[in-house]
Amino acid sequence: MRIALYTLGCKVNQYESQAMEALLLARGHHLVPFTDQADVYLINSCTVTATSDKKSRQAVRQARKRAPEALVALCGCYPQVSPEAAKELEADLIGGSGDRRAFLDLIEQVAAQREKTVALDNPFHRAGFEPLPAGGLEGRTRGMLKVEDGCTNFCAYCIIPYARGAVRSLAPEGAVAQAKTLEAAGYQEIVVTGIELSGYGRDLPGRPGLADLVEAVCRAVPGLRVRLGSLEPRTVTEDFCRRLAALPNLCPHFHLSLQSGCDATLARMKRRYDTARYRQSVDLLRAFFHRPALTTDLIVGFPGETEEEFQQTLAFLQDCRFARMHIFPYSRRKGTPAATMPHQVPNGEKADRAHRAAEVASAMERSWLTSWVGQTVPVLFEEEKGGFWRGYTPQYVEVFVQGAGLHNQIRTVTITAAGDTHVFGQLTQEENP
Template structure:
């Protein structure tokens, strides 16, 4: 009897990594592998790594080591961003059988099979600057039909001074429009209700081909897919939103009125030190332009606190700007130096100060979230039911198009459907209650 080979995957990091792991899992499934949980016995363990912080890299090492110690006869590989940015560090991990970088993920299976057959493989990695082609991986089977990430772009040319990503992902490469629309069409026909367009630097989509309007053109093509219900853009730079994108979000029902625009700091001095390509004034102008055209728009953001050079004054500026802009949600990132980046060589702040600033900004965020919720109490919104929170009490959870999380009573059968809900009250900054209406 032929033994079925088993593979297990562990993904760290962002939506792009999640998308890529799912596409690689499809390749293993097509080749007769059974996919098992990472804690179970498998022939091959693949860790799709993250390197965005020192902590993410540490966790990557820990997970890979644990697998090898538990199942010493199995193959263990670390692939992706961490390997690409720090190849020698990863190769030095004794427990690892092979490594691969950020490209050629479709070849992971072939490399694993060669090793299982006792052959030596070439584990040379390309330099990040040489990653020139977009690797067109595809999603086939689905682990979740409520929401699916669709990757449209890889790489970043921005080199923000705190960020290791350009060294891990290489320069901007865009996926062909036809390949994206074909995938979105297929996924929506398979029942996926919400598509999230993702990329390492989403707003740079098409810039490698000299086409600054490429994202708007792609979005325009998506409006022709009849089965498509909802499309959300993942994080995008305010500087990269053109009028075409604004018009599409305001005029077409499928695009969620939700934009995640990373501000990072409310101080021009810190933005400059971060090598961010805008000033606070320019950011505010973009927000005003967006709000004028898209009234219910949720603008969420990322802010890094405690960047080198941050003072009470710059932090106070950030706090003020965040409140003035009145974000729907602020993700607070206490700055932690990533080895290999220019900012890691700058003079670092005391950890307690960073903690104190983070706490203050988190408190401000909770007040902003409650404010944003308030605007919608009493209104009716469509909610995509994602989860059955409690079978006994029939408690369901889901998101509105403008990313408000709602708790509703209703039947389990409503999971993965869009229902009309009257938003009733705020439970806490993160949840509203609502009632299904017919």
């Protein structure tokens, strides 16, 4: 069958979609773009915000409109959390956020029988980590390596624990095997990811920690870059930094979720740290790594956030000097404690705060990028775009150069100019090994 796959959401979703691509190809199916005519349209959905839900529904409707006779299959976090709403859509098959192989079995069965099917489980009853094949379509430069699923933080604004269940981890030897598979497939970089990566290993015998896993993966594939997904600040200890700083192929890029720079707001969010602990993580990373990129997420307009609290956040952002930030106005998410909290911030005020925070973030990003002018750095190139080749440094600085045939190559580049979101450079004469 011709199968078109559309993915919304996080890097874990991207990993799971890549795994489904590999499994579908192994079963003899053909993959086509989501905008083409297909026999099956598979939507791997997201539910982190109300906007994510809307995009998931729109994707189902677009697929049905494009090919009325095709099978439309919806899986992922949206139907897991909102099964009744999902059932109202014109999907032939509805699954959840687990057991991807079984879901592909159902696609083949429903395609043959044409009976509308709903297959949802309780995510808190799942036993163990679901192993899936690493990698996906040919031609990619960065491979996702999912090592953890589930979350038990239950932050006040977040629905994801209800969609993914408790923490389940891939054993270190399994992660090493998948890393070697990605290396053999020609990938130059591995992104280690999970729903709550900092919770890695708490369910495994001996309770190996994230540092143990990262050491094992980096040493197994010393010729590949290894990049970490989002981390909780409490993960970053002196021992964590000392051990990881000794790994030459670990990318010095750390995404530390912040959400607010005000202790009172963090407490209402039920985050498990305060600004002092967060700043300790920032200082440790800068002490142990050379020019690390520190990136973060920020939610503005959380229920009860006053202008004074927001100003505290702006000051804390500038104190931390982030390389890049993702800024989100608080999205009221049904089913979470924050949705029923008093003192909801008006949408206009949330938009204004998001704009002001974005101005601070942009200034910090420009300063960070400008600091790279004149530096010589290794760049992994991904694609040609607008007459330039685009790639990324270990710190995830986006670089554009003129050249030819650079796909999936790591080349040395001298940075010559900085823009608002990326830099420009020139290839050096020497070739990288």
